[in-house]
Every structure is written in C-alpha cells, then in structure tokens.
Amino acid sequence: MSCFRNMILLALSLTLAGCQRDSGPDPLQLTGKMFVFNYRLAYATYMVTLNRTQPVPEGSTVTAEFQNPAGGDALTLTRPLFPRQEKVVLESPDVTCIKKQTPYRVAIRVNAPDGTELQRLETTVVSDLDQSVLPAExxxxxxxxxxxxxxxxxxxxxxxxxxATKCPQ
Structure with missing residues (x-):
C-alpha cells in the first residue's frame, strides 16, 4: 500500500509541477547600451544588446520603447526572438536632439507568443556627446x-x- 501511495504522490507532484508557470530566471540579460553616432551619414540611434540566458518559446517577441529625445511619443521597435538566438541587438529608428549627460529611458518587454509578458526591463542610456557633433546632412x-x-x-x-535650436530645452 505504501508503494502505491508513493506512486500516486509522485504522479500528482509531476502533474502539478507541469501546470505551474515557470518563474525561473529572466530569459534576457542586458549586456550593453549606448548611442551610436554615424558621422558619415549624419544620424544617431540607440543600441541595446542582450544575451539570452534562458530558453524562450518559439514565436516570442521582444519590444523596446525608446524615449524620444526630441519629445513626443516613444519610438517603438518589435523583433521576433528565435529559439537558437543567443544575442539580441535592438537598434532604434534615427533619433535627434540627444543632449550630453542626459538619461533617456528604454523599456524592454519579452512576450510569449500568446502575448503573456515573460520579462520587463527598464534602463537609461546616457551619452557623453550631444548631437551637435553630427553634420547638418x-x-x-x-x-x-x-x-x-x-x-x-x-x-x-x-x-x-x-x-540643436530646433530641440526642446
């Protein structure tokens, strides 16, 4: 009887473990953040890099919202995540009005294929240059x-x- 009871308890524990949501470590780890100034083409972008630390379900996505230094709505970027993808690089659309030593907010969400949020990261990016280093065109x-x-x-x-006179103070 004791063996039978142990088997039932084992089966129940495996069933319950299979139903629980995985609450382990976050799937992505922030590894780098900066502004990229392309002098030759006269534009600047945010660049954020992440490493995958845990598996993600196939069809998952990562969405980044970059604060717009020129004001207005945040700049949003959504990319698919692939099961074998080890590194994730998120580069914003072109930005203007970057000011030296000003922190700009970046919010990153990792979503499962059904839209469930798997992870949320928030950080700031600070530049040691302002946009005046770039040519006009x-x-x-x-x-x-x-x-x-x-x-x-x-x-x-x-x-x-x-x-820079076109930029908000």
Missing part, C-alpha cells in the same frame, strides 16, 4: 558614397552641424 550619398554636393563646396567641407 549626410556627408555622402548614394551606393558609391559620393560626396554630398550640399555639404562640400570649393573642394572643402562646409562647417554646418546639426541645428
């Missing part, structure tokens, strides 16, 4: 990276930089 254009005629005159580069 791209220095090169086209697939051959020809000089942008609006930025080069008489053989030299025009000293035109990003106009």
């Amino acid at each position: 791209a220095l090169v254009i086209g697939p051959g990276y020809e000089k942008n005629p609006r930025m080069f005159r008489n053989g030299g580069l025009l000293p035109r930089h990003f106009d």
Whole structure:
C-alpha cells in the first residue's frame, strides 16, 4: 500500500509541477547600451544588446520603447526572438536632439507568443556627446558614397552641424 501511495504522490507532484508557470530566471540579460553616432551619414540611434540566458518559446517577441529625445511619443521597435538566438541587438529608428549627460529611458518587454509578458526591463542610456557633433546632412550619398554636393563646396567641407535650436530645452 505504501508503494502505491508513493506512486500516486509522485504522479500528482509531476502533474502539478507541469501546470505551474515557470518563474525561473529572466530569459534576457542586458549586456550593453549606448548611442551610436554615424558621422558619415549624419544620424544617431540607440543600441541595446542582450544575451539570452534562458530558453524562450518559439514565436516570442521582444519590444523596446525608446524615449524620444526630441519629445513626443516613444519610438517603438518589435523583433521576433528565435529559439537558437543567443544575442539580441535592438537598434532604434534615427533619433535627434540627444543632449550630453542626459538619461533617456528604454523599456524592454519579452512576450510569449500568446502575448503573456515573460520579462520587463527598464534602463537609461546616457551619452557623453550631444548631437551637435553630427553634420547638418549626410556627408555622402548614394551606393558609391559620393560626396554630398550640399555639404562640400570649393573642394572643402562646409562647417554646418546639426541645428540643436530646433530641440526642446
């Protein structure tokens, strides 16, 4: 009788364990965050990197909301997560009005295929430069990276930089 009772308890515990939601460690770990300034093409973006630390169900997604330094709604990016994907790189759409030493909010959510939130991360990104380091327009254009005629005159580069006066104070 004791053996039979132990088997029933074992079966019950396995069944209950299978029904419980996995509340283990978060599936993604933040490994890097920064602003990327592309001087040649005159744009800046947020870049956030994460490592997968736990498996995620196939069809899961990661969504990042980047604070818009120019004001207005957050910039949103959603990407699929793949079971074998070890590293995740999230790069925002182009941003303007980045100010030196100002913290900008980034919120990241990992969602299961059914929309259930698996993880939420919040962080800030701070730049040691402001957007004034960028030229007013791209220095090169086209697939051959020809000089942008609006930025080069008489053989030299025009000293035109990003106009920060259009940015909120």
